[in-house]
Amino acid sequence: MGIWYPAEGKPVARRVGLYSQQVVPDAPLPSGSHPLVVISHGTGGDFAGHVDTAVALARAGFVVASLTHPGDNWRDNSRAAVIQDRPAALSALITHMLTRWEGRGSIDPERIGAFGFSSGGFTVLAAAGGRADFARLPGHCRQHPDFFDCSVISGRSESAMPEWRVVPDPRIKALVVAAPALGFAFGPEGLAEVTMPVQLWRAEEDRVLPAPHYAEAVRAALPQPPEYHVVPGAAHLDFLAPCVEPVTVPMPCQKEGFDRAAFHEDFDREVVRFFREALGD
16 A cells, blocks of 8 residues: 655655655654545556545645555456455555554544545445446446456356445545446446545546446436536546656556646646545645
């Protein structure tokens, strides 16, 4: 996991994976009472994929914790299709931050938000009370066999579809959801319990989870209208942090004609504003 928190001192550049961050090394743990935001990455990612958003939130007064999902990360994708296990990992991260992290006394347990991208978007919706109907998957994949989610579960028989065993986490009070995976699998009944504030994002040129089956399906199914953003010209992976060397790793790092760094200045500002309004400073 990665943990970021408010700090005083001179920030320096520190690289983490494909990304760079400006942080204060070995800063003292924060005092006071701060809201917590937990981050769930997409399939094949890791804890560092949204480092710029984590740093922006920490500078704004939040404690931020991001996990690398077991069996669904760039080193190990052996459990990428077992998406229903992800919410439990996110809840375990919250429990760790509240009960075992050395700075736990600085977290307000009544002000917890969750940020999720792609499979992480599914994760935070499920952890917040959403219930997906996996019986919708076979029909979806018969119609769209080339979609990414269908490639992940390719080869499974309809009788081997996942069973739902997610326990909602009532500690989560607000969500930021970007390009959520399996959005079509929820429906109004499945999202009836997700009544907290939600900020929802869609990339206009998402070819991984294309419209209208994912973010739009979540938007239509939520019981309360979310704050909704469509990013012109963006692709699916543009919700990841800007890379240090995008030219050398083009697939996850850049889309021709789109300025990811400029977008993330706006994106991070909007995410910070939303969580401030939803959870308080």
